[in-house]
Amino acid sequence: MADPSAATILAPGSGLPDPVAEATPSFSPLYQQIKELLLRSLQGGEWKPGEVIPSEIDLATRYKVSQGTVRKAIDELATDNLLVRRQGKGTFVATHAEERTQYRFLRLQRDDGAAAGMRRRFLDCRRLRAPAEVARALGLKASESVWQVRRLLLAEIDGRPRPVVFDEIWLPAALFKGLSAERLSGQRGPMYAFFEAEFGVRMIRADEKVRAVAADDEAARLLEVGVGAPLLSVERLSYTYGDRPVELRRGLYHTAAHHYRNQLN
Amino acid sequence: MADPSAATILAPGSGLPDPVAEATPSFSPLYQQIKELLLRSLQGGEWKPGEVIPSEIDLATRYKVSQGTVRKAIDELATDNLLVRRQGKGTFVATHAEERTQYRFLRLQRDDGAAAGMRRRFLDCRRLRAPAEVARALGLKASESVWQVRRLLLAEIDGRPRPVVFDEIWLPAALFKGLSAERLSGQRGPMYAFFEAEFGVRMIRADEKVRAVAADDEAARLLEVGVGAPLLSVERLSYTYGDRPVELRRGLYHTAAHHYRNQLN
DNA sequence: TAGTGGTCTAGACCACATC
DNA sequence: ATGTGGTCTAGACCACTAA
Known part of the structure; x- marks a missing residue:
């Protein structure tokens, strides 16, 4: 299924252009929508700082997208320092507790x-x-x-x-x-x-x-x-x-x- | 050809582990090597500031890798502000000449x-x-x-x-x-x-x-x-x-x- | 040995710019 | 109509970790 509209989430280019989308661009790339969903889970405390989040494959299944799409969403959250990837172990919620630096923002x-x-x-x-x-x-x-x-x-x-x-x-x-x-x-x-x-x-x-x-x-x-x-x-x-x-x-x-x-x- | 060793460049995991690689890790992901090649072309002046560089497909052909691999290399160079992507037009060498900011580094x-x-x-x-x-x-x-x-x-x-x-x-x-x-x-x-x-x-x-x-x-x-x-x-x-x-x-x-x-x- | 993230490929389609 | 970058998929294999 190469058609992104197979996902339960709004996909760009699926179906005709929504008139509402003209005014406020409610369409965004799938991976951005996934990113938003992950952000909501982080903010809501579904996964606490220091914990592992589900594997990319699990998340792909949950959101009904491909692993690559989840990957791109996680990539951005990782560069924002909200998640930390550890090869072979999983992806973790960033925490101030186990940081190498005592003073996070002190330059x-x-x-x-x-x-x-x-x-x-x-x-x-x-x-x-x-x-x-x-x-x-x-x-x-x-x-x-x-x-x-x-x-x-x-x-x-x-x-x-x-x-x-x-x-x-x-x-x-x-x-x-x-x-x-x-x-x-x-x-x-x-x-x-x-x-x-x-x-x-x-x-x-x-x-x-x-x-x-x-x-x-x-x-x-x-x-x-x-x-x-x-x-x-x-x-x-x-x-x-x-x-x-x-x-x-x-x-x-x-x-x-x-x-x-x-x-x- | 899913085998990355088909490329003329060193690919990770192709062949037996090189003893030299133990001391100094000479193996790196393909896209990193492509990034290095692109950097060399930029530094050598093959493409001048403000100019377009070849399309992703052309570069993929030149380096004998897939478009996705070139893409990842360009992505990193773009986040480093060395290249600028413009949808529908191409990828350009960053230049101070056509920047919105008069003072590049002044905070x-x-x-x-x-x-x-x-x-x-x-x-x-x-x-x-x-x-x-x-x-x-x-x-x-x-x-x-x-x-x-x-x-x-x-x-x-x-x-x-x-x-x-x-x-x-x-x-x-x-x-x-x-x-x-x-x-x-x-x-x-x-x-x-x-x-x-x-x-x-x-x-x-x-x-x-x-x-x-x-x-x-x-x-x-x-x-x-x-x-x-x-x-x-x-x-x-x-x-x-x-x-x-x-x-x-x-x-x-x-x-x-x-x-x-x-x-x- | 199994599970995770990391890399790479090939191919499809979309959005945008230009002719 | 064509060519560019942007997104998405499916599947392969690699590297690392832990049981």
Whole structure:
């Protein structure tokens, strides 16, 4: 059956052009539709982070398409870092828990190229009404409450731990019920792994806005630099499934012995 | 002929395992080998930027593989931005000349989200012995000479053009013969399009190191900020085919009304 | 040995661009 | 009408993993 319309899903070119399709292009390649279905299963928790998903052949049977079509859908989800393929074992839901990198989105590197290996120190964790700017970024009403977490990241420089990053993290309280400084401090792995396991919130991608700013009193004290010293300000908005923003973070980086690395292509 | 060894190229699994392959894995998937061949043709100038390359079927015939295998090779080159596919027309060599973006690698955006639309002003273009740091980055001997180009980028802010970026660009003189401030100023399109057309040097990817620094006297004067004002320092090393570094650039960005944008995933 | 993803093929048809 | 890339299928075999 070479006819894609044999599938139960809408296939392009099957039948006459739908007038509705003119206005809003409701036809899309089969593999895109499969991708959407897989995304829905991921978002709905049918397969949890770290678990195997059904084999390509099983999925092909389920969706009544060929293995190659499923393959292309999975390929795209794999390049989006939502799935991880392991030859001979299967395809797994990506998880922050078993990642080689401690800090998923942190682009900071030591100038000498050595491993970062930073420790963290939580300063406080408070529940507040969302400030206007935070509410806007996270898509909340001004009346809703959010967690404000503040922490330092420290790197070994000349044999002594020195503060390098001062993070201020904002999280919708409705999504992160029962967060506390104690629970955060108790964790050892990546913070995003903790969020994923405890709150079922998985960070998928993020947008960053980087600026150079002058250290204010508090930043200067915490990062052990002079007031007015130039710092990198990194404002990060992280998204979960369905492009829903779920974390706003404002980091101040001391870039004397480190730099923010970026690859362009 | 389902046997891939029918191809004139080395195919995985064809014949007995080569002992040499143990030490250095000389076997690779067919489509990777095709990709390498295509890369060589691109690098060798068989197809020039903006031109069409042969159709998938022609290439499949030439390399004695199936269309699907060529397709996968081209797919990867297209995601690397080396080729551009256009349905119904063909596959084209990517070019900086007909790009929608004036500044290929510049991540700077206005805070209000409006279009950047920056003008440039060349300051000077000098031929110098490569400073140690520049020579090291570009893989040159300290004795070799380089071009040093300096320029400003200006954006309309409150109706007046204000300097936002101060770039210092280093280019190996051996590759860019006969560069001059006049020739640079005369150009209207992207500078990389000029390099591509005039010197046959095509920028493919780049690495950036971003820091916050304090403005020195010269930067303060040129960017119209106070001495010591925080500036974004962006050190960019650009590569051409074969991962050869061919441009070092150090930009100072005034990030009062702009920010450096980055997408993480 | 069996099951998984990875590669490769051959052929069909569709969507788009051009003549 | 023709040629291009884009999608989809069916089936083969390979490489890797684990029982």
